[in-house]
Amino acid sequence: MxxxxxxxxxxxxxxxxxxxxxxxxxxxxxxxxxxxxxxxxxxxxxxxxxxxxxxxxxxxxxxxxxxxxxxxxxxxxxxxxxxxxxxxxxxxxxxxxxxxxxxxxxxxYYQSYLIVPSSDKTTKSILDLKDKVFAYTDPYSNTGYLAPRFELQQAGEDPARYFHKTFFAWSHRRVLESVATGLADGGAISSHVWDTLSNGKPELTRAARVVTKSADYxxxxxxxxxxxxxxxxxxxxxxxxxxxxxxxxxxxxxxxxxxxxxxxxxxxxxxxxxxxxxxxxx
Amino acid sequence: MKSLFNLSFRYKIPLWGSLLIITATLAVSTALIVQSYDDLRSDLVSSSASLGRTLAKTLFSAMIQEEVWQAFAIIRAPLHEQSDDKLVQPEMILALDQQQRVFVSSHPKSVPMLTDIRKLDDEFARLAELIVAKPGPDAPIIDFAGARRFYAAVPVAEEGARLGTLVIVYSKEVFLPRFRAGAWRGAGIGLLVLAVLLPINWYWGQRTAAPLIALARSTGDVARGELLAPPPGTYPYDDELGRLFDSYGVMVKSLHEKTLLEEEMIRSERLAAIGRLSAGIAHEINNPLGGMLVALANFKRRHEDDERAGKTVAILERGLTQIRDTVSAMLVDAKIKGRDFAPHDLEDVRLLLAGEAHQEAVEIDVECALTESVALPATLVRQILLNLLLNAVHASPASAKVICTVHVAEGQLRIQTTNAGNAIAADLMNHLFEPFVSGNEEGHGLGLWVTYQIVTQLGGQIAAESRDGLTQFRVALPLGESHA
Missing domain, CATH: 3.40.190.10 (Periplasmic binding protein-like II)
Incomplete structure (x- = not known):
């Protein structure tokens, strides 16, 4: 015992x-x-x-x-x-x-940036990108997916039909690359990633242009x-x-x-x- | 064209050789260039095939999941590689869907997504037709005539089910510099070969042509009558050409001898004709001359006291005597019988000439090998000796020596006189034994003519040679039967 x-x-x-x-x-x-x-x-x-x-x-x-x-x-x-x-x-x-x-x-806070290739001088908002190719980040991204879709919805458009083609690049950085190379006519990325890359990879951000910035999230x-x-x-x-x-x-x-x-x-x-x-x- | 064939061997042989060398080098260089093109093409085929297969395999999952970015990354990867120059860098890579629309392209700015490639340009339209018509499993290089690009089309498929097509586009502009580099290399090797072979060929051609040219020149000389063979050693080898040179030399030599013989015959015949003519004339003159001299003698005797007539007759008599002397000098009669020529005759001749020799300050050296008399008429042989030695004494410069040898050999009496002094001119040599031909101002030029007549009538031979400041006369008289 x-x-x-x-x-x-x-x-x-x-x-x-x-x-x-x-x-x-x-x-x-x-x-x-x-x-x-x-x-x-x-x-x-x-x-x-x-x-x-x-x-x-x-x-x-x-x-x-x-x-x-x-x-x-x-x-x-x-x-x-x-x-x-x-x-x-x-x-x-x-x-x-x-x-x-x-x-x-x-x-x-951060924002969602709507970006287009820097060669595109005319686009003033997402409403100019109808029937274009659009790059999203991730279906669970706010700045890279939700925010631009919200914008379209506010404008009375159906985000599902608005673009000619959309694809997920699975990262903010790749959305930027897609837009910079011209693979996509537009994309949405996080302002933080944009800022970070404009320091680290300025050649990428130079090839794109920020069209609009969303509200703070x-x-x-x-x-x-x-x-x-x-x-x-x-x-x-x-x-x-x-x-x-x-x-x-x-x-x-x-x-x-x-x-x-x-x-x-x-x-x-x-x-x-x-x-x-x-x-x-x- | 014919004028080209008329060129001298000096140029023709090297030219033909150069032509052959250039042709051969061109052929080899062209082969190298073609080889380099083939190498490039097979590089292109193998690199595009392996690249195509690898990309198509990874593309399949990206395409089936509609992963645009992934597909984009896959087809862009090979373009960002720093290619070593063994592989040709593609210009662009496209992933096409089943409708030949661009699923994704490596250059989305120029070829955006969803573009129908048939609308891009004619080359792509033809490519699309080919893809639809023949979806082959391999990646052959598709090269349209006049196209600016090569294409490799690989199906993006799994187990035969085709999802789309991977198209690798190669610019010919990228291809060309590499091809040009290969071509330059081929051309460079060709030039190097030419730089080495052409001078060798030129030297060899000159060497080969030189003896032929010498032979041709000599043949031309022979045709013009200059019978001179090329100097020995012009072509010292024992090949066909060497044997040709030998035979040619023999031929020219025999031609020369024949010509000499002919000349000799002509001369003999001429001399014989002159001999016959002069003998005939001499006889014709001699007969009335004898009568005229006898008549003059009678006239002189009858008019001894007529002084004036006596002077006239004396003039006539001297003239006629001179005519008789001249004519009798021409009238050589070998049929004169007499005693045989004996050694002391030679001594007599020397004594007879002593005065003349003394006057000219010339020494006469007589070498006599005779021990007894020979069966030849002494008068005639003495005349021969006198004539020849007299000529020799006159032709000799002061304090020179005239040599005379007399001996018997091979049944012939051989007489040879040698003197120094000016050589006999070549044109004179041909007419040496003709009458009234003389080497000097004195004399009537009958001495050698008479000598020749005597020698000929005795069945002998006489020859003259004048060379290196020495003039030599050789007489050979066949021994006859003794008259003693």
Whole structure:
């Protein structure tokens, strides 16, 4: 009896220690989406190493082109955190909780830019692109899909029939490339991606022209899986919020073309929500 | 054209050789150029085939899922590759749907999506017809006559089900510089070969032509009567040409000998004719002359006291005597019988000439190999010796030596006189033994004529040679029967 008790205590201790050890060794899995130029390896690898140092845990980045895939991975608990678009955040609000909102140009907002090739000097709004080829980013993108469709709808057009052909390029950057190369006559991309690329790849943005800018939408947020533990959530949130406070973090933010992160509020995304309801995609 | 064939071998051989070399080099260069074109084409075929197959396979899933961007990325990838110059970079790549409309193109600005390629231009319209007519599984290069581009059309299909067509477009303008580079290489090799072979050919042609030209020139000379063979060693080899040179030399030599013989015969016949003529005339003159001299002698005797008549008769007598002397000098009679020629006759002749020789300050050196008399009339042989030696003494410069040898060999008495002094002129040589031909102002020119007549009547031969400042007369007289 005594022996069993001792054994039980030992077993419990062992379990505790392994659990602790497990926690230390289990990587933090972060999903990255094309809401920002997620396919640049070097700066993101620096960010990942920075996170590992701050969290004292391995960090894994999982890059997926399609928002829905990242959302699925979150749902399947293959990811702990993800940087997604405001549309899937609002759409799948029950599966995720807001972790942090990036701040760009001092504000936690971004816009949808309607772009055309720079050779096109005449287009003044999306209404000049009837029966043209249009590049969307992703069906779960706000700035790259929802916003231009909302605009058409407001103008009384049927977005499904308005263009001659549409296609998904599966990233803001590729929408820009499509328009810059002339593959598409027009496209919609996030203002943040446009700004970032106009610094990093000015030859791309020079080949395109911004026609109109949409209203402000809450910036594409960092979210956590609903089931992520409070400790992990806080650690991650702290990391993001404190990035501007050290040299390396500031350098990383500069490469991401962000000022920093704020805790954010769901009210930031009310306009997105209204948009989703208006377009009727919810 | 004929004038080309009339050219000298000096030019004709190198020209023909050059023509052959140039033709051969052109053929080889053309072959190289064609080869380079074929290489390029097979490069193009193999690269387009492998590129086409790879792209078509990956394009299939993009097209079936209508992934425009993915398809775009796939067909643009090969165009952004830095191509090494082994492969020809495509100008444009198109993915066509089943209706030959552009699903996506690598150059959307010039060929936007959904364009019907039949409306692009004639070349694309013909390409579309071909694609519809023959959807082959391979990627042959399609090359229309006069087209600006090559095309490779690969079906985008799976298990025979065709979703569309991948068209790889190659600009001929890109193709041409590479072809030109190959062509230049071929031409360069050709030029190099020409630069080496043409001078060699020219040298060889000149070498081959030189003996032929020498032979032709010599033949021309022979035809003009200058019987001179090309100098030995003109062509020192023992091939056909060498043998031709040898035979030619022999031929020219025999021609020369024949000509000499003919000339000799003509001369002999002429001399014989002159001899007969002069003998006849001499006889005709001699007969009345004898009568005239006898009549004059009688007249003189009868009119001894008539001084004036005596003077006239003396003039007549001197004139007639001179005529008789001249005529008798021409009237050589070998039939004179007498004693045989003996060694002391030679001594007599030397003594007879001593005065003359002294006057001319010439020494006469007589070498006599005779020990006894020979069966020849002494008078005539003495006359021969006298005439020849007298001529020799007169022709000799002062304090020179005249050599005379006399000996018997092969049944002949051989007399040879040699003197220094001016050579006998060539034209004089031909008429040397004719009467009244003389090398100097003195003398009537009958000495050699008489000598010749005597030698000929004795059945012998006389020859003269004048060379290198020496003049030589050779007499050969067949020995007859002794008269002693």
């Amino acid at each position: 005594k022996l069993t008790r001792i054994l039980a205590v030992l077993a419990a201790l062992l379990a505790l220690s392994t659990a602790e050890a497990d926690d230390r060794a289990t990587p933090v899995r972060i999903g990255l989406t094309p809401t920002f130029p997620h396919d640049q390896y070097r700066p993101l690898e620096k960010w990942r190493l920075y996170m590992e140092r701050k969290l004292h845990r391995p960090v894994e980045f999982t890059r997926r082109d399609r928002y829905i895939e990242t959302m699925d991975l979150l749902r399947l608990k293959k990811l702990d955190f993800a940087w997604i678009c405001d549309y899937p955040y609002v759409h799948f609000r029950k599966q995720v909780k807001l972790l942090a909102v990036p701040v760009h140009n001092g504000r936690p 809450g910036f594409a947020p960092f979210v956590a899986r609903v089931s992520v533990g409070d400790e992990d959530f806080r650690a991650m949130q702290k990391l993001l919020l404190e990035m501007p406070s050290d040299e390396e973090g500031r350098a990383l933010l500069k490469e991401l073309n962000l000022d920093g992160f704020i805790v954010g509020d769901t009210r930031l995304y009310e306009r997105t929500e209204r948009l989703i309801r208006a377009v009727g995609e919810k």
